Amino acid sequence: MSGFAILGATRGMGKQLARRMAERGDSLCLLGRDPARLEATRTDLSIRSPHAEENAGIFTASCDLLQPDTFEPALESAAKQLGRLDGLIVTAGLFADQAQLEASSELLEQLLTADFVNTVLLCELAKERLLKQGGGLLCVFSSVAGDRARTPVRLYGAAKAGLSHYLEGLDHAYRREGLVTLDVKPGFVRTEMTAHLAPPPFAGEPSAVAREVLAAIDRGSARIYTPRIWGLILWVIRLTPRTIMRRIRF
Amino acid sequence: MTFRNAPSSxxxxxxxNDEPMEPRPSSPxxxxxxxxxxxxxxxxQGERILSGWGRYPRVHGRETTGDSLLRLSDGAVLSGGLGRAYGDAGLPPPNxxxxxxxxxxxxxxxxxxxxxxxxxxxxxxxxxxxxHVFLPRGFFTPVSPGTAFVTLGGMVAADIHGKNHHVAGSFGEHVRSLRIRTGDGKIRDIGPDREPELFAATLGGMGLTGHILEVEFQLERVPSPWIVEERHMVSSVEELIPRLSEVGREWPMTVAWLDTAQRGAALGRGSLWIGRWASRDEAPARAFPGIRERIEVPFELPSGLLNPTTLGWANSVWYRAQYLKQGRSLASPQQFFYPLDAVRSWPRAYGRRGFTQYQCVLPSEPAVFRSFLELFQRMGGCSFVTVVKDCGPEGRGMLSFPKPGTSIALDIPIKPPSSTPSTQQLVDRLNAFTLDHGGRIYLAKDAFTRAEDFRAMYPRFDEWTRVRRKFDPEGKLGSAMSLRLMGDAR
Known part of the structure; x- marks a missing residue:
């Protein structure tokens, strides 16, 4: 049984991942900004835990990805409640349509800040903490959109590309010191966030993503495309020459 | 490649998992x-084409989703879950x-x-x-439909029944309380002893008496996560119907599958599946295998690929396969309860035209079933995996389907519009037969029944309508089905 802090467990893939972890008996500290949602998720996870509900070891702490000054207190609170922090999982982030981002520089700044700058700041704090105790897990959700620039998500993709680059660097630098970094690259997944989009072929389910991510955590992988098929799709996309990408306005 | 199929905007x-930052485009x-x-x-703008599990009919409509039913139900016309209702029960009124x-x-x-x-x-x-959560701990749903991909709200709205109806009744018998938002906008907690009338109207009420927000029900304790299953071959409908009642006296879970393609003496030959939960001693040490969709029908097959000829072959192949599986064995819940769940989106095999399922309950008499199957064959029907189950007494749901007798479910591919008899004529004819024998059809499967037939089958319809109107005087809730069957104004 291990103890993890998780930012983004109230929705989508984060919710499913937290469920699979709680169901196998892990202790979790849910980080988030909406206390009512955190509490509802905590109850759900406590019932799912094989331990008796009152000792399920599911906690909450306040944390807002847009407010870096909440990061350190949140990690501190998580470590305290869990007894020992074995890792941090970040599935939260912001998302907006390209058109909206182009129309508002304020919105764009917010997205870039949350998905790149602040996520990196949070990971740096967690990294320090984990290295001090001899290692741990840093599992962060990036996106296949960061693999190759795609016209309708080029700004969002740029933030995710930066994030993946950062995570790769952590892996190169600190793996031997016991810090395992997992860069999760989901393809199109049917969640609340994508409910208004028509799913493309190979669209995945959040529960399948959660299963695969958990297996990757157990293996100690550094990177995972999920659902798996997206690894193959992105392999082809990365190999496609630029002239073709321009022509099809990829 | 893949991306090219996505909407370009x-x-x-x-x-x-990322959160949308802005107020999203307010509609999908x-x-x-x-x-x-x-x-x-x-x-x-904002509309999409919606259809049920049978992919017929299709209507234009809007959809909203999120994790706060309390907030979102205010203003929604109907709630829907995983879309396993075959016809139009889970669709909003067109446009x-x-x-x-x-x-x-x-x-x-x-x-x-x-x-x-x-x-x-x-x-x-x-x-x-x-x-997944409760079976390893020794709990199971007291009543299970033929798929595990249904929501609790849907199970209440359709008052689903299962292989154990003859002993456990329908799901509604095990519901202790519901929180719903009625059409008048109020949030109400209802149950067998709180607003019993509204409760009875909501069980099997197809979501038309209110948005179901929360469900409280009694789980069943089971000794192990495995099923002791026996399969027996039966050579005709004359053997099948009495055997089904007979095994029902000893076995809590019974179902039969029959071959609709045979004629004469072999009409209705099939296989009886009976089961009970394995005791701790009988259960294997293996871990509980879970429920998974393993294979996918990735795209629509051509309509007409499944026709009486190919379905006849499929029935024969399947019947022979059953021969090899006779006798007693240990089955996982997926094998026993949800064999079709292994193939994700199997309705695509019926093609663009889609299919409908005709499920009715009839008196448990072989002669009735023989005439029914003969009528179905005369009308050019053929169905794969035709399920026959025994029903126990009626439950308290005013529009609940089960009543004493035996139910049969036929998958019917939608015919091209020009063909005679049309799918509508086929269903009308089957409905006339069902009515003659005091039976009724299951709303969760239906797409073709006429309002007058439906009302003749459900004697508590007027009572149900009165309750529905009392809590929704302005008619805020509705579905494509209520427009077709329940006299909603357009």
């Missing part, structure tokens, strides 16, 4: 990839301005007491998820 791929984007086929015009509330993202467990085995959960919780 939409943003993807993306991390599904149209789905251009689906705009082909019925109905003729393409969807207006409705108010959206269908898709509940699947509101799927939290709210309260569980292991000593009483009472669970309270949000309406969007999926049965497969519940099994």
């Amino acid at each position: 939409a943003s993807l791929p993306s991390v599904g 984007l149209p789905a251009p990839g689906r705009a082909r086929g019925r109905p003729g015009r393409s969807p207006a 409705a301005q108010r959206p269908l509330l898709r509940t699947t993202h509101a799927d939290r467990l709210l309260r569980f007491d292991p000593t009483t085995a009472v669970l309270r959960a949000e309406a969007g919780v999926c049965l497969a998820d519940l099994i």
Whole structure:
């Protein structure tokens, strides 16, 4: 049984991942900004835990990805409640349509800040903490959109590309010191966030993503495309020459 | 490649967990990839084409989703879950301005007491998820339909029944309390002893008496997560019907599958599946295998591929396969309860035209079933995996389907519009037969029944309508089905 802090467990893939972890008996500290949602998720996870509900070891702490000054207190609170922090999982982030981002520089700044700058700041704090105790897990959700620039998500993709680059660097630098970094690259997944989009072929389910991510955590992988098929799709996309990408306005 | 199929204005791929920053475009984007086929015009802004599990009919409508049913149900025309209703029960009235509330993202467990085995959960919780959490701990749903991919809200709205109806009744018998938002906008907690009339109207009420927000029900304790299963071959419908009642006296779970392609003496030959939960000693040491969709029908097959000839072959192949599986064995819940769940989106095999399922309950007499099957064959019908189950006494739901007798479910591919008899004529003729024998059809499967036939089958319809109107005087809730069958004004 291990103890993890998780930012983004109230929705989508984060919710499913937290469920699979709680169901196998892990202790979790849910980080988030909406206390009512955190509490509802905590109850759900406590019932799912094989331990008796009152000792399920599911906690909450306040944390807002847009407010870096909440990061350190949140990690501190998580470590305290869990007894020992074995890792941090970040599935939260912001998302907006390209058109909206182009129309508002304020919105764009917010997205870039949350998905790149602040996520990196949070990971740096967690990294320090984990290295001090001899290692741990840093599992962060990036996106296949960061693999190759795609016209309708080029700004969002740029933030995710930066994030993946950062995570790769952590892996190169600190793996031997016991810090395992997992860069999760989901393809199109049917969640609340994508409910208004028509799913493309190979669209995945959040529960399948959660299963695969958990297996990757157990293996100690550094990177995972999920659902798996997206690894193959992105392999082809990365190999496609630029002239073709321009022509099809990829 | 893949991306080319996506709407060009939409943003993807993306991390599904990220939160939209802005007030999202207030209504869903149209789905251009689906705009082909019925109905003729393409969807207006914010609309998409919706259909049930049988992919017929298709209507234009709006959809909204999220994890707060309390907030979202205010203003929605109907709630829908995983879309396993075959016909139009889970569809909004065509061109409705108010959206269908898709509940699947509101799927939290709210309260569980292991000593009483009472669970309270949000309406969007999926049965497969519940099994995954509770079966390893020795609890199972007291009543299970033929798929695990249904929501709790859907199980209440259709008052589903299962292989154990003859001993356990329908799901509604095990519901202790519901929280619903009625059409008048109020949130109400109802149950067998609180607003019993509204409660009885809601069980099997197809979501038309209110949005189901939370469900509290009694789980069943089971000794192990495995089933002791026996399969017996039966050579004709004359053997099948009495054998089904006979085994029902000893076995809590019974079902039969019959071959609709045979004629004469072999008409209705098939296989009897009976089961009970394995005791701790009988259960293997293996871990509980879970419920998974393993294979996918990745695209629509051509309509007409499944026709009486190919379905006849399929029935024969399947019948022979059953021969090899005779006798006693240990089965996982997926093998026993949800064999079809292994193939994801199997309705695509019926093609663009889709299919309908005709499920009715008839008196448990072989002669009745023989005439019914002969009539079905004369009308050019053929069906694969035709399920026959015994029903026990009626439950308290005013529009609940089961009543004493035996139910049969036929999959009917939708015929091309020019063919005679048409699918409508086929269903009309089967309905006349069902009515003659005091039976009725199951709303969760239906897409073709006429209002007058439906009302003749459900004697408590007027009572139900009175309750429905009392809590929804302005008619805010409705569905494509209520427009067709329940006299809603357009």
